[in-house]
Amino acid sequence: MTMTRQSIKAFLVALSLTVTLGEWATLARHEVQPTAPPPPTPKAIVRTVELPPIPTVVRPPDTNQPVSFQSEPVATLDLPPIPELPSIPQVSAPAPRQQRPHPVARTRSSR
C-alpha cells in the first residue's frame, strides 16, 4: 500500500493535534484538583466611631515673597564724647606669699 504525500501530511497534522489535545487534558485535570476550604471568617462587629472634625488647614504665608529691607527712619542721638580713661596708677607687686612654716614639734597626748 502506498501513501501519498498528502495523506502523510494529513496524518502528521492529525497526530500533532492529538498530542496537543492530550496535554491540554492533563493540564486541565491538574487545575481542577480540589483544594482545602478557606477558614471561616469571623463575623465583623460593626461599630460606629465618631471621628473628630478635620481641622481646617490654614495656608502658610508664602515665604518665597521677596523681603523688603526698607525700614523706618531712626532719630539720631547726640552722645557725649567718651572720656579718656585715667592712667592706671603704678603699684608695687604684692609681696610673695609666705610659705607656711613646717612645725618643728607637735603637741599631742602622751604616746
Add this chain to the structure above:
Amino acid sequence: MNETMVPTMNDTRQRYHLRFHAMNCEMAAWVIAEDEQAARAQLAAVRDFVQEVEARLSRFNPDSELSRLNASPGQAVPVSPLLWDVLTWALDSARHTEGLYDPTMLSALEAAGYDRTFQEVTRRDDRSERTATSIPAGTWRDIRLDPAARTVTLPPGVRLDLAGVAKGWTADRAADQLAALGPCLVDIGGDIAVRGTPPETSGWPVGIMDPRDPEADLALLMVRDRGIATSGIDYRRWIRSGQTQHHIIDPRTRRPADTDLLTVTVIAPSAAQADLYALVTLILGSEEGWRYLSRQPDVEGLLMKQDGHLLITTHFTQYVYHPEIERREEYDAG
C-alpha cells in the same frame, strides 16, 4: 644622736636638734646657737637629764627612787633634789586645783588596769575585777615634807604617780638649760617648752596633732616663751572586763574620768602649767573645763570634744599662725 645643722639667713647661728626615746615617748630638743660644740654638748646634757628623770620617777621600775619611796610608807625618806622639786610642784598643783589633780592616784590607776607599761596593758587579756573602793581616799594633804632634811613621809597606803606633771616640768627644766645658748624648743612626748624665737620669725611653729588623724594638725601655732601641752584619752586606752578604760583618773571618783572631751591643748607661761591645766580641763569636761580654763590668767586652750567639735578660749587665736600677721610683724620689725 640624730642631729642636723640648718643655716639661717643673715645670721651666723645655726640650728641643731636631737631626737631620742625616753619615758616611753619620742623626745626632741632644738637650739639655735653659734657654737657647734656647745650646742652638741648641751643637747646631750638634755638627753641625759631626761633619762635621769625617767630613772628616778618611773613607777614601772621597782628600783627607781619613786618606787622606793612608795614602798616605804610612814617613814621619812631622804630624796634627791630632782624628786623633791617634782613632788613639790605636784603638791602645789594639787593645792592650786583643789585636788582636781592628785599625785596619789597610783592605786586607782592600777585598779583601772594600768599597772604595767602601756604596751603590756594593751597586750594582755585582763578579765580580773579590781575596784578602787578599798584604796584610801586622796590623802595628798597628809604627805609630810621636811625641807631642811629634804625628806618625804607618805601616809600608809598612799603611793605616788608623778607622770601627770613630770613631762611638762622636765620640758621646762631642759629648756632652761638650752636657753643659755640661744632660742630653743624642748619636746617631751608632746609637752613642749619654748624659749626665744628663731631668727626672722614671730615664734616657733608648733602643730597640734589631730587625734582623729595623727598625720594632720588641728592648727599651727607660733609660740615664744611659752609652754604647750596636750592631755587626751585618744591614745592610752584599753579594754578591761569589756569596758574601755583610760589613764586620766578623776580624783573625785578614783576612776577613769567620765568626760566628753577627747583632747585638751593648753598654752601657758610654762609647760608644767600647760600640762596641769590640760589634765584638769579634760577631767572637768567641755563646759566646766572651758570655764575653768578661761578663768586662768595668761592661759589659752583648744578643747576637742569626742564628737569632733572644737572649743577655744577667748584669745587662743593670737597663737594661731596666720600669714598676714607674719608679714605685718616683719614690716613692723623693719
